[in-house]
Amino acid sequence: MTPSLVHRILDHANRADPYPLYEELRKTPVHHEDDGPYVVSTYYEIRSLLHDPRISSDVRNLASHAADPLAEASPEEGALPPGFLKLDPPEHDRMRRMTNRPFGPPHSPHRVDGMRPELHDIVSGLVDGIGDPGRIDLVEQFSYPFPVTVICRLLGVPREDEARFHVWADTLAASLDPDPDADPAERGKVTHDARMQLGMYLADLIEERRRNPGDDMLSQLATAKGDDGPMSTMELLSTAALLLIAGHETTVNLITNGMLTLLRHPDVLERLRRDSRLSVPLVEELLRYEPPCNCCPSAPSSPTSRSGASPSPRAPPSGWSWHRATATPGVSRTRTASTRTARTSSTSAWAAASTAASAPRSPGWRPSTPWRSWPAD
Numbered sequence: 001m002t003p004s005l006v007h008r009i010l011d012h013a014n015r016a017d018p019y020p021l022y023e024e025l026r027k028t029p030v031h032h033e034d035d036g037p038y039v040v041s042t043y044y045e046i047r048s049l050l051h052d053p054r055i056s057s058d059v060r061n062l063a064s065h066a067a068d069p070l071a072e073a074s075p076e077e078g079a080l081p082p083g084f085l086k087l088d089p090p091e092h093d094r095m096r097r098m099t100n101r102p103f104g105p106p107h108s109p110h111r112v113d114g115m116r117p118e119l120h121d122i123v124s125g126l127v128d129g130i131g132d133p134g135r136i137d138l139v140e141q142f143s144y145p146f147p148v149t150v151i152c153r154l155l156g157v158p159r160e161d162e163a164r165f166h167v168w169a170d171t172l173a174a175s176l177d178p179d180p181d182a183d184p185a186e187r188g189k190v191t192h193d194a195r196m197q198l199g200m201y202l203a204d205l206i207e208e209r210r211r212n213p214g215d216d217m218l219s220q221l222a223t224a225k226g227d228d229g230p231m232s233t234m235e236l237l238s239t240a241a242l243l244l245i246a247g248h249e250t251t252v253n254l255i256t257n258g259m260l261t262l263l264r265h266p267d268v269l270e271r272l273r274r275d276s277r278l279s280v281p282l283v284e285e286l287l288r289y290e291p292p293c294n295c296c297p298s299a300p301s302s303p304t305s306r307s308g309a310s311p312s313p314r315a316p317p318s319g320w321s322w323h324r325a326t327a328t329p330g331v332s333r334t335r336t337a338s339t340r341t342a343r344t345s346s347t348s349a350w351a352a353a354s355t356a357a358s359a360p361r362s363p364g365w366r367p368s369t370p371w372r373s374w375p376a377d
Contacts, residue, residue: 169249172195
């Protein structure tokens with residue numbers, strides 16, 4: 001049996017070069033998988049879904065189904081509740097405001113900027129410790145230790161505890177990546193156990209910060225009494241887990257993928273070496289061209305209709321949003337695809353939106369705007 005298009009996109013064997021599959025998506029504006037998803041390959045369709053208030057990010061709205069290659073195991077009782085990234089307004093807005101209070105403007109405008117000297121010292125120390133510059137393991141020697149050290153100092157998590165939460169963090173990060181070949185029950189159990197272990201570790205740390213608060217974010221979150229009131233213990237645990245994992249996982253991937261991309265485009269790397277002003281637009285372009293995140297769950301909170309795909313109103317719909325890049329409005333040059341899916345559990349039909357139609361990746365790729373606005377050589 002020939003694997004479906006969605007299964008082929010999710011196959012790890014195709015991760016290094018998924019672009020022929022995205023080109024296949026672009027051949028049919030609305031592609032229907034057998035007994036599965038509708039793949040809609042237009043930028044404006046996905047943009048409308050991303051901004052549609054009927055589309056939910058709450059993971060508790062997702063219904064698992066055996067026929068779905070993107071199905072996610074339902075949250076189990078006793079595990080940490082969803083972080084605010086997987087909540088909808090008004091809960092999402094309240095949790096985000098409370099989390100941002102000790103992190104950035106307007107209440108803590110110098111939190112990150114004030115760390116510049118410390119960040120410089122961390123980077124210098126890691127670079128000096130590389131040893132043989134002719135052969136390095138970028139992940140082990142720089143991409144991982146740098147963001148982990150930074151998020152630990154921001155939160156107030158002891159850096160020496162990294163070995164304890166490393167395995168839990170890896171397990172939870174892997175759980176965000178759909179794997180149609182894995183056993184959903186076993187995968188859910190492993191993820192649940194990791195969340196429980198991390199939750200117990202953070203609970204002890206939060207209790208210590210409540211007794212002896214410092215100037216770190218965890219202390220301020222644990223003792224905050226703002227307009228939205230204090231976080232509950234479970235909200236604090238889920239937020240701390242989210243910040244600890246998301247605070248370093250995506251940065252590890254971005255640094256590593258970014259360095260590989262620059263090595264594949266030595267002309268761009270050379271321009272960066274000559275002009276450090278290019279660093280900011282470079283990071284923005286790398287986030288678009290080779291983003292660190294692939295997917296996140298989503299579900300219509302009410303029946304929707306997109307490009308002829310009409311979920312049944314008889315059952316609560318659920319689905320995934322799968323991202324590899326973001327298109328620029330009105331510009332046909334996006335390198336990768338972004339798919340948003342929405343399925344009704346009664347019909348096992350999915351509706352997916354993809355920016356793959358924007359433009360294929362070509363062998364003669366050159367950085368797009370804002371790189372085109374860089375100073376001329």
